[in-house]
Amino acid sequence: MHDVLLMDLSITIVPQKNSRCQESGHSQGGEISTYSGPNLPEDIWCHIHSLMPLRDSARSACVSRKFLCSWRCRPNLTFTEETLGLKQNAYRKSDRTKKFTSRVDHILKNHSGVSVKSLKIVIGHHLNVDTCHFNSWLQNSITPGIEEVILFPPTKHKAEYNFPCSLLLDGRGNSIRYLYINDCAFRPPVGFDCLRSLTKLHLDHVRVTGDELECLISRSFGLEQLELRSCMEIICLKIPFWLDRLSSLTVSSCDKLQVIESRAPNLSTVELYIDPVQLLLGESSRVKNLNLGFSREVNCVSYAITKLPSIVPHLETLTLYSGSERVNTPTVANKFLHLKYLDIGLADDDDDETAFRAYDYLSLVSFLDASPVLETFVLSVDQLDMHHDSVSGDVASYLRQIPEHKHDRLKKVQINGFCSAKSMVELTCHILENASALENLTLDSIFCQLEDADDIVRCSGRKTGECFSKSKQMIVEAHKALKAIERYILERVPSTVKLNIRGPCIRCHAIDVKSP
Incomplete structure (x- = not known):
C-alpha cells in the first residue's frame, strides 16, 4: 500500500518572495505552492516520509508543515557522503569535510532528536572531521528509544578517539538492539549497565580488553550475535552462562587472542578466522555449525580432525x-x-x-x-x-x-x-x-x-x-x-x-x- 501512496504523492514547488514555507494554496504575492495527495492520517504520512531518502526527506520538509513535523521526528538518520549528496571528486578534500560537517549540523539542528530509531554515521578516511563534531552529533542523536547505532568515526583520529560511554547512560543506551562500532577505543567503566536490550554487537578494529568486553555484555541478557574483528587488545574472551540467547559468535583477526571460553548454553554457530586458540566450550556445548580458518598458522585441516x-x-x-x-x-x-x-x-x-x-x-x-x-x-x-x-x-x-x-x-x-x-x-x-x-x-x-x-x-x-x-x-x-x-x-x-x-x-x- 505504501508504494502506491508514494506514487500518488505529488509535490510542486514554485519559488516565492516570502521564504517562509506555506501550506495553503495561495500566498499574498499570488504565487502558488501546491500540495496534492490523499487525506491520510498523520502517522501514515510520517511513515511515507521516513521511507524517503534523507536529502529528499529534508527538502520535502520545506513544502508542508506536516512533512516538517515528521522530518523533525524522522526515525532513521543515515549520514554518509552519498546520502548527503557529496558527489565523488566534486569538491576538494577540505571542502568535502566542511560540507559534510555543515550538512549534518544543519540537519540535526532542525531535528528534534525525539523518536530516532536508527543512526548511521560513516565518515570516509579522506574526511578530516573533528571529533568534537562527531561527539556533538552522537549527543543529539542517541536518545531514549534508539534501537540501532552504526558508527564509523573520523579515521584520522582513530588512534586516540575514545567512544564516549557517558552517552549511553541515563537510559539512552538501554533501548539499543544493534550496535556496530569501528575504529575507536571503547572503555566501559566498572558496573556499566547500559545495553540491556542489545541483541547484536559488532566491534571492528575497536580497542577493548577482554575484561572491558565482558563488562560491556554482562548485562545484555538478550544478546544473540557477537562479532569481533581485529580487536587487538583481547587476550581472553569470556562469555558468561547467563547469556542464554547467544547463538552466534564470530571472531577474526584478533591476533593476541589466546583463549575463548564460552559458557553460553545455546551457542550454536561459531566462525573463527584466527590463529589456534584454547577453545573452551564446556561439556554441554551445543555448537552445531563451525567455520574455521587460520590467519597465519598452517595445517588447519590436520588441526580440525585431531x-x-x-x-x-x-x-x-x-x-x-x-x-x-x-x-x-x-x-x-x-x-x-x-x-x-x-x-x-x-x-x-x-x-x-x-x-x-x-x-x-x-x-x-x-x-x-x-x-x-x-x-x-x-x-x-x-x-x-x-x-x-x-x-x-x-x-x-x-x-x-x-x-x-x-x-x-x-x-x-x-x-x-x-x-x-x-x-x-x-x-x-x-x-x-x-x-x-x-x-x-x-x-x-x-x-x-x-x-x-x-x-x-x-x-x-x-x-x-x-x-x-x-x-x-x-x-x-x-x-x-x-x-x-x-x-x-x-x-x-x-x-x-x-x-x-x-x-x-x-x-x-x-x-x-x-x-x-
Missing part, C-alpha cells in the same frame, strides 16, 4: 579453510558422530612453493572415515601455482586404492578446482567405489568459491559477457583435468550417480592442449 571431535562433539556442519597445508590429513580414532556437511577449502597462500606440492588429496579419506553420517562433501582447491604431476599411465596398476573404507551416508560430492593431480583422481575414484549412497558428483575444473559457480563465473551468467579471467597456466590445467576425467573417472561412475562436469569455457578459455 582436535575438534572432543571440543565440538555435536557438530553438524564444518567449513575449513587452509592457506597452507604442509602435512597430509592424519587418521584418527575420534569421530564426528553428527557431522553431515563438510566443506574444505585449500589454497596456496604460503610463500613456500613446496607447501602444496606434495599434498596427498587421497589422505582426505581420513576425514570421510571420521564422519560416519556425512552426507555432503565439498572440496575447493585454489592452486595459484600448479605444483603436481598430471596423472598418466595404466589406470589398473597406477592408481592407489584404500580397501574397506565405506562411506554409506555420502550422497553429494563437489570438487571445485578439480585438477589432473594423481591423488585427486584417486580420491574421486575412491569415493565412486565406496560411497554406495552417492547421488550427485560435480567436478568443476575452474575454481570458484561462489555458489552457483557455473552461472556466475562463466560468461553466460555475467553482464560483461566474458568469463572471469584465468591465467594461461590454470586454463591449461583445466583442460588437462577434463582429459583425466575422461580417461580415468567416466567409466567408474555408476548409473545411479548424476555426474556434472564443468569444464573451461569453450569461447573464453579455448586453448590447444595435448593429452596427458
